[in-house]
Amino acid sequence: MSQQTNHVLPRDVTESDFQAAIARFRELLGAENVLVENDQLVPYTKIMMPGDVARNTPSAALTATSVEQVQGVVRICNEYGIPVWTVSTGNNFGYGSAAPGQRGQVVLDLKKMNRILHIDPELCTALVEPGVTYQQLYDYIEENNLPLMLSFSAPSAIAGPLGNTMDRGVGYTPYGEHFLMQCGMELVLANGEIYRTGMGGVKGDNAWQVFKWGYGPTLDGMFTQANYGICTKLGFWLMPKPPVSKPFEIKFEDDTDIADIVEFIRPLRIAQVIPNAVVIAGVIWEAATCNTRRAQYTTEPGATPDHILKQIQKDKNLGAWNVYACLYGTPEQVEVNWNIVQGALKQLGKGRLVSADEAAGTEPFDYRSKLMTGVPNLQEFGLYNWRGGGGSMWFAPVSQARGSECDKQYALAKQILNKHGLDYVGEFIVGWRDMHHVIDVLYDRTDDDERARAEACFGELLDEFEQRGYAVYRVNTQFQDRVAQSYGTTKRRVEHAIKRALDPNNILAPGKSGIDLANDFVL
């Protein structure tokens, strides 16, 4: 049995209560599923945020293997007032990874609950446990020759649908808005009860994964990016595998093209001519994901000068903006839509169309194609080698899918990042009507000065964007309380009232999305 070798305690929990709780966890889960030694916990501290590691260091990590065990964990947490931070596959890079949101929280790692409970190839639905990865699903679909296609986040091979959907993540196929495709959740509530959303509460019903709404209030959304329950099963819809998928790219030469690109894409996207979550990637994103490192061009500190970016663009045959999209369907459907896209592009009068035949075997086209056609890969991790040093925070403001908005956001973000000596490493993901403007704030954690600049930069990005009416859709755990403020006091009051009603002991992930009963504002 491992002995506790760390001195970390959960907030407001005495040493003796903590030890008593650990003893109970061991009884419930078996000693091998209760990690309290430093060496076992180090992997839960690998954060990419600028704050000290100590802020997000757990006191322990637990692994559960069944819903009953999760219920047991919650009961023990209530008894001793232990805050518990749940991760599923735990690969929330750039948003807090597998580290708890606050120092001392116990991580509940559900990686071992990894059964694919059900896949229905006719209704195209799935029901999975938290530890299931996209790669596991992909392998299952391939091995069983099922006519289905997955949608996933870029760290697809190691990430999973449950965790990604609970954090309202996105993918790159027509099913890319993952929460939209979610259908039925099972949750362990703070009091240990099991709650199923949608049709899940009806005994003997088999429509849980096909009809979202059930009867009365539909609460699924309330449990995402939240701390009101621990999700132990997730249902979601899968796209039928199309007979033909036609990924393509359009390269645009100039920074200033962004507004025109968005105006060109929007009507095609809304009308579902291009049905997938289209990406418009900036030049550094592209360079990094074809294995280019900044140091190959300059070792000077600070933002990479524009003339170097132009050189990289030329050397690597990239656009200043690179659009990735895909058409799906029968050969006839794809041909019709392809003609429409080509016609619209002709009208636009700029942009270089690159087909899969031309780009086959080259990065970043290859991994983009895979993301749009449901083949897991890890190529996008090249971003972490652009500057290196292990610092990364996603700044992800939302906007309308309008050229003028994207233009404004791009200029503002670049100006603020460059002012702090950092690069604009960004892409726009085109939703049905919105844009997720995703910027990776990359910096070197070994450099105290750069770390401080990154922290200041992120704060300024949030402030300046908020002043212009923009906010992010998701954020790392260091800034979660700050972002909650952007959304207004009434929303926070409602969220805290729900928290008080469902989790009066404040044991489930206090601090998630700024919801924490220890917060000092008045309800």
Added chain:
Amino acid sequence: MDPKRRFLLKGMLASGAGSALLGGAGLAQAALDLDGRAPVPLVLLTACADVEASFGAGVWAALPRGGALSVLHGEGAGLLAEVTPLLGGGRKLRLVGMVDDATGELLVAQARRQGARMRWLGLHAADRRESRHSVVNGQGGQSALLALGEQLRQSSAGFALKSEQPFSRARDLSLAGLQNGALSADWAVHLGHALAAPGAPVDAAILPAAGARLQGRFVSFVIEV
């Protein structure tokens, strides 16, 4: 950053205060690692030829006479695919390596997934001006920290060495050498040796000198299953 958790102690190692940094228990633990257990098969992971020639040379030098070592090169998904079955294979194993940031991130995630122990986790940056090292300490990592600090202090280059100690009540440690100038890859040789043979004295005389400079950003680690 929380300034309260950090204090700058220039020349701490030089003044002999290194023992305070290491602590008696740390030494004992490290020695146990070396002597008290049956030898665990060692696997060396390196990202590129420069790392192999420096960090890797240190690891090789730490092997007992006739000791065996498996070596894996590469990065990203390819390396991860090779490491995953090793971590999950049910055999005792110590993986020692220095890789690029992307690969490092993937390996730490995999270590967590497999329930492995991380005895050491370091971030390193080296360029023409200086080298910077940021370490998150597990147990038994202190001796490697001391070896790295000692080597950096003796080198004629600028450096910053920081050790975050999130699990302890002790404050974080920060050492700095203010020189500026040419940088050899010797720190990586020493680090490789210290991580492969925790607690063993690092005798500079028997270590190969790294021929080339080592520039870039790296993640060093010791993972045990």
